[in-house]
Amino acid sequence: MKQTLFFLMLFTWFLFAINTTKANLISASSENYTSYLYTRVEGDTLYLAPGNYTNNLTLKNLNGTSDKPIVITGNGNGTVFQGQSCCNTISITQCSYLIIKSLKLDGLNQEVDAVKAEGTAGNWAHHITLEHLNIVNYGASQQNVGISTKCSAWDWIIRKNIIIGAGTGMYLGNSDGSKPFVNGVIEYNYVANTVGYNIEIKHQLNGVRDDFAGTALNGKTIIRHNVFTKNESSSTGGSARPNLLVGGFPLTGWGSNDYYEIYGNFFYNNPVEALFQGTGNLMLYNNIFVNHFNPSGFRAVYITPQNGVNPQDVKVFHNTIWAKNSSGGIRLYNHNPNYHQYCYGNAVFSPLPITNFSDTLHNITDSYSNAKNYILSADTDISKLDLYPLSGILTGTITPNKLFTNITLWDKDFNGDSYDWSYRGAYSGSSINRGWHLQLDTMPTQSEPISSVNSLFHQSNIEIYPNPVRTTLYVDINDIIPVEIDIYNLLGEKVISSGLIVSQISIDFSEKPNGIYIMIIKKKEIVNTKKIIKVED
Secondary structure (H helix, E strand, O other): OHHHHHHHHHHHHHHHHHHHOOOOEEEEOOOOHHHHHHHOOOOOEEEEOOEEEOOOEEEEOOEOOOOOOEEEEOOHHHEEEEOEOOEOOEEEEOEEEEEEEEEEEEOOOOOOOOEEEOOOOOOEEEEEEEEEEEEEOOOOOOOOEEEEEOOEEEOOEEEOOEEEOOOEEEEEOOOOOOOOEEOOEEEOOEEEOOOOOOEEEOOOOOOHHHOOOOOOOOOEEEEEOOEEEOOOOOOOHHHOOOOEEEOOOOOOOOOOOOEEEEEOOEEEOOOOOOOEEEOOOEEEEOOEEEEOOOOOOOOOEEEOOEOOEOOOOEEEEOOEEEEOOOOOOEEEOOOOOOOOEEEEOOEEEOOOOEEOOOEEEOOEEEOOOOHHHOEEEOOOOHHHOEEEEOOOOOEOOOOOOOOOOOOOOOOEOOOOOEOOOOEOOOOOOOOOOOOOOOOOOOOOOOOOOOOOOOOOOOOOOEEEEOOOEOOEEEEEEOOOOOEEEEEEOOOOOEEEEEEEEOOEEEEEOOOOOOEEEEEEEEEOOEEEEEEEEEOOO
């Protein structure tokens, strides 16, 4: 009786919510989707059915709220937007609290960008989430970009996207430093084989943070758990670019205390330039850098002035670097003497492993060829590569950690395990690596604190898509704690039960009747509910 009463109350609440909310669930196709774009209100979801979309996705004045974002979602690789020479494939103008996800963008080698917050006069874009986008064939030139912001942009999340073969993977901020990219989170992306940068975040001029309330603050940008790789398709000579470059923040006023946290990333190969270049305020930790090329004159990790900003507060710790770069492993150049630069607890196997840091402690260094004496498998075949420490090797006196305790994941290693500060490099442990195998693909998600972005609307550890569903519903569990999922129809009948899951499952809805279903998600003592809409196939 109590269970029946519970479901009656639950379903009554859902029916009440459905009947009273202004939000809509719209299913559209390539033939009619443009007619729905300009009437969306907060909380709306526009589901784009599988098919080839030969017009672009122009998004103007779409503004949700923190708890009711506007969602535009497709069916993963089945919903394909094809590049058109007229315009960028997804164009964003004066939008906020907008989620764009589960689409394939195929540039067809046109001279356009895949996703662009346009640089038109007076434009801005904030609280934008881009996830599960598959971006290919945007490499007609180095100037064509996978994800670009040319206006003031703040509180963006760019996560779980795949960008392959673009001219530049992401270019965030205007080239002259006038349009800042503020308080971003870039995580779990795979960016490969770009002509220029995998990612560049542009410098910011003094005063540009005063233009909008959302940028007139001191914050941080997080870059974590991404895979960055380049190959022989890279530009050479004066057009050669690092995998990742982060520019400096304003030297005075708003933004002058901003910093980057760059952690848990895997950088693999750059035949023409550095794996990483940065300046300003940097926290660079728990990353793995591997380069089997030796680009003349370029270090693997280079912290150096750029566009008038010198290295300031710099903390480089617990990184593992195996690099052939004859010009050096980690190099600090021409820092600002009014700040402090630390290089602690790294494992660097490279010519000239660490140079120009005045404050170094407990780093282990050796040559590129001697890396095999420290790690499980120093193999140039990535399928055999394992930089996890051999037993009793990459360890020593406990490193003091008080300098680092205000950093987000200062106490975790590359695998997300608790860090024993007697270890050196990105891993804390030895002999058996039970974490993610290094590979050229997206990383699985780890359980982490809520990011720096203020809004919580995109901060769920459970992702359910597409919803509405036609045939297959996917559930991603971004947590180390198993959950149990049961799905009921509106008669209170259990129609699907998953058992315990910890990663991803697909649920077949193809034979289920159209209508509303209630998903019950149980995680330890916590119970959450989600409304699922089944629509016609």
